[in-house]
Amino acid sequence: MAQTESPLGAVATLASGLLFGFGLAWSTMIRPESVLDFLTFDDLGLLFVLGSAVGINLLAYQLVPRLFGRTLLGTAFQPRPFELDRPALLGGLLFGVGWGLCGVCPGPALAGLGAGNADLLIALAGIFAGALLHGLWAGRQAPATA
Amino acid sequence: MPVTLFPHGIAHYALGGTLMGLGVALLYVTTGRPGGVSTFFSSSWSWLLRGPFFRQDSFLESRHWRLVYALGLVLGGGLFLLAGQTVEASHIPAWKLALGGVLIGFGARLGGGCTSGHGICGMASLSAASFVMVITFLGTGIVTASLLKWLGV
Numbered sequence: 001m002a003q004t005e006s007p008l009g010a011v012a013t014l015a016s017g018l019l020f021g022f023g024l025a026w027s028t029m030i031r032p033e034s035v036l037d038f039l040t041f042d043d044l045g046l047l048f049v050l051g052s053a054v055g056i057n058l059l060a061y062q063l064v065p066r067l068f069g070r071t072l073l074g075t076a077f078q079p080r081p082f083e084l085d086r087p088a089l090l091g092g093l094l095f096g097v098g099w100g101l102c103g104v105c106p107g108p109a110l111a112g113l114g115a116g117n118a119d120l121l122i123a124l125a126g127i128f129a130g131a132l133l134h135g136l137w138a139g140r141q142a143p144a145t146a
Numbered sequence: 147m148p149v150t151l152f153p154h155g156i157a158h159y160a161l162g163g164t165l166m167g168l169g170v171a172l173l174y175v176t177t178g179r180p181g182g183v184s185t186f187f188s189s190s191w192s193w194l195l196r197g198p199f200f201r202q203d204s205f206l207e208s209r210h211w212r213l214v215y216a217l218g219l220v221l222g223g224g225l226f227l228l229a230g231q232t233v234e235a236s237h238i239p240a241w242k243l244a245l246g247g248v249l250i251g252f253g254a255r256l257g258g259g260c261t262s263g264h265g266i267c268g269m270a271s272l273s274a275a276s277f278v279m280v281i282t283f284l285g286t287g288i289v290t291a292s293l294l295k296w297l298g299v
Contacts, residue, residue: 031236043153130255
């Protein structure tokens with residue numbers, strides 16, 4: 001069943017993305033060089049980026065559902081469906097190779113584009129193409145599952 | 147070995163990460179949605195393609211908010227500029243962005259998430275599977291970037 005989106009839900013979603021994107025820019029994660037410097041141990045600042053972001057969400061994900069039961073807008077908390085198997089591990093492996101090759105990941109690619117790095121359009125086109133290839137491949141593997 | 151592990155300090159990293167975390171937390175607390183970004187790149191194909199994979203319910207149900215969320219990310223980057231901040235120019239060769247992009251898109255979707263999905267939401271959910279995924283892509287990321295640096299590519 002399709003969820004009907006309340007106007008408030010849309011506003012909250014937009015605001016969330018905005019804050020996330022602004023934070024990605026502030027932390028310089030939208031510069032591929034910053035990410036690559038982390039992966040080559042030249043600047044470990046990304047640890048503080050990830051640590052702060054995970055720390056806050058640890059509180060949000062662990063405490064808020066227990067304290068309130070439902071979201072502020074009255075909807076249910078959605079689980080993050082994920083099953084660790086061989087293909088997923090292969091996916092993580094490939095993702096890491098791409099990440100180490102160009103220093104881009106999906107969120108920073110979007111935020112970095114907004115901050116004026118037009119080169120990231122190439123990466124975004126690549127990510128869309130990669131997701132398309134995955135979908136075509138997965139659709140062929142298991143055409144019946146939807 | 148570098149002289150310092152943090153040649154640019156840590157203040158902007160910690161503050162930026164905090165703002166990022168607040169964004170992802172806001173999404174979860176208001177709408178209950180785990181704010182992974184990479185699914186956007188699959189669910190958006192459902193606007194164009196009719197294949198069964200792209201028409202799966204989870205994409206049709208989420209493609210609208212994922213588009214709004216992605217728009218917010220782009221606008222967040224724009225707001226950074228409007229706030230008078232500047233971004234140092236980037237010099238990554240086009241072939242790396244293109245090839246890297248395809249690997250990122252394919253890998254993130256096959257792996258069920260990226261740095262935001264597994265790295266932030268998954269770890270905040272204390273999902274052991276997401277921890278394994280983060281270690282995996284962190285590992286190949288470090289090996290790839292270090293190897294290319296060593297080769298001077």
